[in-house]
Amino acid sequence: RIYPLMRVTLTTSDGASVTVSRQLTKHSGFIEKAITDMAVDDNAVPLSAVAVDVDDATLKLVIEWLTEHRDDALPYPEKTDEERRADDIPAWDQAFVQKWDTKEDQQQTLYAVITAADKLDIKGLLDMTCKTLANKINGKTVEEMREILQLECDFTEEELAEIRKENAWCEN
Amino acid sequence: GDLLEIFDDGTEKRGETTFMDLPDEMSIKIIANLDLPSQFKMRRVSRGFNELQLCVKNMLQTIEIKIIPDRYEMSINPCSRNSPWQCHNYDELIQGLRRLALNTSINRITIREELGTDHIMIEDCLMDTLFNFEADELITWNDKK
Numbered sequence: 618r619i620y621p622l623m624r625v626t627l628t629t630s631d632g633a634s635v636t637v638s639r640q641l642t643k644h645s646g647f648i649e650k651a652i653t654d655m656a657v658d659d660n661a662v663p664l665s666a667v668a669v670d671v672d673d674a675t676l677k678l679v680i681e682w683l684t685e686h687r688d689d690a691l692p693y694p695e696k697t698d699e700e701r702r703a704d705d706i707p708a709w710d711q712a713f714v715q716k717w718d719t720k721e722d723q724q725q726t727l728y729a730v731i732t733a734a735d736k737l738d739i740k741g742l743l744d745m746t747c748k749t750l751a752n753k754i755n756g757k758t759v760e761e762m763r764e765i766l767q768l769e770c771d772f773t774e775e776e777l778a779e780i781r782k783e784n785a786w787c788e789n
Numbered sequence: 790g791d792l793l794e795i796f797d798d799g800t801e802k803r804g805e806t807t808f809m810d811l812p813d814e815m816s817i818k819i820i821a822n823l824d825l826p827s828q829f830k831m832r833r834v835s836r837g838f839n840e841l842q843l844c845v846k847n848m849l850q851t852i853e854i855k856i857i858p859d860r861y862e863m864s865i866n867p868c869s870r871n872s873p874w875q876c877h878n879y880d881e882l883i884q885g886l887r888r889l890a891l892n893t894s895i896n897r898i899t900i901r902e903e904l905g906t907d908h909i910m911i912e913d914c915l916m917d918t919l920f921n922f923e924a925d926e927l928i929t930w931n932d933k934k
Contacts, residue, residue, distance in 0.1 A: 729806070
């Protein structure tokens with residue numbers, strides 16, 4: 618059972634600290650495990666600090682997402698390979714990510730949140746951010762994909778010709 | 790996270806994170822969310838993607854291959870293509886299927902050979918390739934009679 622008034626203090630990689638309700642942190646496998654490992658009294662308010670390898674700006678975004686999703690069911694429902702789809706991102710989440718579009722480093726923010734969701738083991742946030750990035754790439758040409766991902770082609774012409782043959786069914 | 794670059798004059802700058810800096814499990818999760826044609830197109834982006842794409846497990850409902858006198862047609866479901874892929878080059882068909890079979894399982898494969906075709910040798914090679922798939926059902930249809 619999670620008591621709504623319980624608090625946990627998180628310390629970030631750049632030295633900030635923030636205290637949040639355990640209603641939020643229960644969605645993070647990493648934080649819940651850290652609390653369990655501390656073996657502190659569940660009624661302690663606030664609990665001892667948990668160090669997270671995430672910077673302050675990214676953690677703020679994670680907390681904003683957790684606040685919206687605090688009542689989501691746990692455990693997070695895992696999809697099978699057959700059920701996988703990227704077009705089911707909730708409207709609030711879409712608007713949440715679109716806000717970053719005004720930032721110069723929008724893609725960097727997305728990478729930072731994906732990495733944070735992975736480190737903190739927040740499955741719902743990880744799922745949503747991975748789908749968001751996939752949706753940016755879906756349906757694009759190879760050249761557009763390289764531009765979005767800022768990657769250089771490192772194939773030889775012969776290797777590319779071989780892949781083109783294998784890919785003819787989806788590219789021609 | 791960000792890479793820290795230290796220059797000769799001692800100044801420091803955070804380098805930009807790229808897709809390839811993400812842990813492989815994350816990259817695979819992102820690639821797995823692409824539709825099938827985009828996923829395969831992404832193989833041409835870089836060697837890294839070409840290797841990671843093999844780690845994605847794809848599940849398809851059906852592949853239907855039609856052998857028509859002057860060409861082949863292939864329909865994949867689900868797939869974002871609206872119309873069947875029309876192919877005149879048998880090697881492209883076989884190479885495409887071989888590569889697809891490496892990480893794709895399918896509920897049903899159907900081959901339909903239409904009146905007027907004479908592809909007995911081809912059929913053997915095609916069948917060998919299709920047996921590489923993890924599939925529940927393989928149906929062949931022959932309209933030649």
